Amino acid sequence: MQLTLEFGGGLELLSNSVKIHNVNVELKNGAEKLTMKDLLAWVRTNLIKERPEMFMKGDSVRPGVLVLVNDCDWELSGQLDTTLEEKDVVVFISTLHGG
Amino acid sequence: MQLTLEFGGGLELLSNSVKIHNVNVELKNGAEKLTMKDLLAWVRTNLIKERPEMFMKGDSVRPGVLVLVNDCDWELSGQLDTTLEEKDVVVFISTLHGG
Amino acid sequence: DTGFGHGLSPDTIYRYSRHLLLPSFGVQGQSNLLKSSILVVGAGGLGSPALLYLAACGVGRLGIVDHDVVELNNMHRQVIHTEAFIGQPKVKSAAAACRSINSSILVVEHQEALRTYNALEIFSQYDIIVDATDNAPSRYMISDCCVLLRKPLVSGAALGLEGQLTVYNYKGGPCYRCLFPTPPPTTACQRCADSGVLGVVPGIIGCLQALEAIKIASAVGEPLSGRMLLFDALSARIRIVKIRGRSLQCEVCGENLVFTQKQFKDFDYENFTQSPLATAPLKLNL
Amino acid sequence: DTGFGHGLSPDTIYRYSRHLLLPSFGVQGQSNLLKSSILVVGAGGLGSPALLYLAACGVGRLGIVDHDVVELNNMHRQVIHTEAFIGQPKVKSAAAACRSINSSILVVEHQEALRTYNALEIFSQYDIIVDATDNAPSRYMISDCCVLLRKPLVSGAALGLEGQLTVYNYKGGPCYRCLFPTPPPTTACQRCADSGVLGVVPGIIGCLQALEAIKIASAVGEPLSGRMLLFDALSARIRIVKIRGRSLQCEVCGENLVFTQKQFKDFDYENFTQSPLATAPLKLNL
Numbered sequence A, B: 001m002q003l004t005l006e007f008g009g010g011l012e013l014l015s016n017s018v019k020i021h022n023v024n025v026e027l028k029n030g031a032e033k034l035t036m037k038d039l040l041a042w043v044r045t046n047l048i049k050e051r052p053e054m055f056m057k058g059d060s061v062r063p064g065v066l067v068l069v070n071d072c073d074w075e076l077s078g079q080l081d082t083t084l085e086e087k088d089v090v091v092f093i094s095t096l097h098g099g
Numbered sequence C, D: 001d002t003g004f005g006h007g008l009s010p011d012t013i014y015r016y017s018r019h020l021l022l023p024s025f026g027v028q029g030q031s032n033l034l035k036s037s038i039l040v041v042g043a044g045g046l047g048s049p050a051l052l053y054l055a056a057c058g059v060g061r062l063g064i065v066d067h068d069v070v071e072l073n074n075m076h077r078q079v080i081h082t083e084a085f086i087g088q089p090k091v092k093s094a095a096a097a098c099r100s101i102n103s104s105i106l107v108v109e110h111q112e113a114l115r116t117y118n119a120l121e122i123f124s125q126y127d128i129i130v131d132a133t134d135n136a137p138s139r140y141m142i143s144d145c146c147v148l149l150r151k152p153l154v155s156g157a158a159l160g161l162e163g164q165l166t167v168y169n170y171k172g173g174p175c176y177r178c179l180f181p182t183p184p185p186t187t188a189c190q191r192c193a194d195s196g197v198l199g200v201v202p203g204i205i206g207c208l209q210a211l212e213a214i215k216i217a218s219a220v221g222e223p224l225s226g227r228m229l230l231f232d233a234l235s236a237r238i239r240i241v242k243i244r245g246r247s248l249q250c251e252v253c254g255e256n257l258v259f260t261q262k263q264f265k266d267f268d269y270e271n272f273t274q275s276p277l278a279t280a281p282l283k284l285n286l
C-alpha cells in the first residue's frame, strides 16, 4: 500500500531528518486491511533510526504527538483502529512549546 | 457532475458575496465530457449576478484572474480545454495589488 | 453624523478608516474591538507582533504579562523591543511601543511572573487570552485557567523553522488538555532558548494569533477552533487540519467538572510537566 | 574560536545565537544573511513587518524606497511607524525603527518615488527586491526592472481580508508578466486606500515576505517560486497552489529578449495599466 508519511515538530530528527517519506507498506500475511496500529509498528521498525522512546510509548505514540490521517486528527477516525487506504497521507507531529 | 467552485480576491462580490459554491453541473446533451470552457459558460449563466465583464472577457476569464483546478494553475492543464472530473475544485481568484 | 450612530469620534473614524471601509468588518466590527479587552501572556517572539497588531487595530484594553528583561539575544525576533530597552523589563518596553503607535487605547502592564496564585485574578480582567509563552507548564496553566474562567484562548507556538496555532476553549471547542492530557517527556520539550528559532517564524505565528484574537473580539469570521494550523517555513508549506473536539473525559473541561479554582491554585505545573516555568539561560555549545 | 571560522564577532554571535543554534540555518545561513542586501519597495502595510524582521534578522544592507509621509490612517496597520512620526517621511520613520532594533546593520534611505528613471539604478544596489507596494503599475514596473537586472522578487499583496504571496524571477521561474501579461481593467484594481484592509492581513503577508527574502538571502529552504500562497483571513484558510512556469511568449522575460533598459525607461506604466503610480487620497463615503 502506497502511503505518504510526514514527520514534523522535531520528530523528523528520529528518521535521519527526512520529513516526507513515500513508502510502500505490505499487508501482513492473511491480513485484509492495514490499521494505524500496524503502521506504527512498521514505522518503528523501518523508519525510526534513534531514540524510539521519543516516538512511541507502548503500542501508541508518546504523549505530545499528534497523528493526522488525511489532515484529520486520528482521534476522529478511531486512533489505533483507523483503517488506512491507498495513497493516504499520515502526519506525525510533535507539539511545540517555544515562542 | 459535482464540483466545488470558489471565488476570491473580490470576485465573490459578483455572486452575492458567496465564496464557496457546491454545484452540480449537467453535461450538455450528447457531450461526453465537461471542459473549463463549458464550466465558464455555466458560471456566467448561473452564478454571476452582476457585472459579468468583471469576470469574463470573450469566452475566457478577464485579465488578472487566476484559475486553479485542484490547486493547480489551469495554464498547466490546458486552460479552456481542461477536462473536469467529479469532485474537482475550481478556484477563480482576482490578483490583488494592495498593501 | 460623525459616529455612524456608534459614538466613534472623528479621530477614531480617521485612524481606523480602512477597517470601517470593509463591508464584512465595518463600524460594528471596529466598535466591538474598541470595547474588547485582550491579555497577551509573554512579550517575546510571539508576543511582539501580536501586541503590535492588537495595539494598532484598536483593542480597547490591552494587557501584557511578562517578568523577563530585554536581552540582546532576543532582538533577532522580538521586534517590539528596541536596543534602548536592553536590561529593562519587557513589559515596560512592550507597553511603551504599543502606546507609541496607538495612544488612544489603554495598555495595562502586569510586570510579574504568571503563576497559579495570580493567574485567575489577572485573567478575569480580560475577554480573550493570547498564549505567547515558551514552555509546557505555562501552556497547561494558562489553558486550565481559561477553562475555569470560560475565556477563549489563542495559542501559538514556534520552534526552529516550524510553527503551530489554534484556538482553545472557544464555544464548546477543546481545551489544551483535551488534546494533550499527558505532558510529553521533558526531553521532547525543547524551547527556543535551548534549540534555536528563525526569528520571523514566531513573527508569522504571532501575527496569526493577533488575527484570531481580532476575529473573536470583533465577532467577525470563523476562528481557528477545532482546527490547527501547522507551518513549515523551510518548505513554505502550511496545513490546516481538523482536530478532536472537547473530550468528555478531559480532567479539566470534561463532563465531571471537578477541577476547581482551589485545585488550580494548588496545582504544581512544574512537577506535572517536569519542566520549569522560568526560562533557562542560553547555552551556546556550537 | 570566537567566529567559528566565519569571522563573526562575539556580539554578533550573541545577538543571533538562536539562529546559529539551528542546524538547518546555523553559522553559514547567518553569514550569508549578513553579507546580503535587500531592498523593500514601500514602507506601508506590507513593508512595516517585512522591514522589522529583515532588520532584526541581520540582513547586512537593508534599503527602503518610499515617498509618502506617515498619516494617522496608516497607523492601524503600518506598525513600524509611531505617532511621533506623523507628517514625516515614511522612509525616515521606518529607517529609524530598523536602526533602533538593530544598530549593527546598514539601513539605506531612498526617500523618493520609484519611477522608471531611478528604478534601475536603485535596484542594481541590492541582491533581492521585496515588492511591498499597493498598486498595479508599480507591480509591473518592479517586476520588469527585476527581470532586466536578474534579481529575485518577493511579491506580496493584501486587500480586504485576503492576501497573496509568491516569488518571481527566481532561478528560471516566472515573472509577474508571465502570470499577468495583460493588466486587469482599472475597475478591478482596488487598492487599500479605496476599499479597506484589515491591518493584520498585510502584517501576515509582510512577515511571509520577510521569510521568503531570508530564505533566498541565506540560501536555506525552498522559496515560494512557481507556487503562490492564497490567504483568506475570515475563514482562516490558506492554499498554496502551483502556478505556471516562465512563459516563452512573455514580452519581458520570454525567448525573444527584446525588452531593453532603454525601453523600460521609456515605458509608461500608468498608461499601460490605466492606473496611477501615486496613492489616491482616501475617500470615506460610509
Ligand SMILES: [Zn+2]
Binding pocket: C174, C175, C176, C177, C178, C179, C246, C247, C250, C251, C252, C253, C254
Ligand atoms: Zn479539556
Ligand SMILES: [Zn+2]
Binding pocket: D174, D175, D176, D177, D178, D179, D246, D247, D250, D251, D252, D253, D254
Ligand atoms: Zn515573464
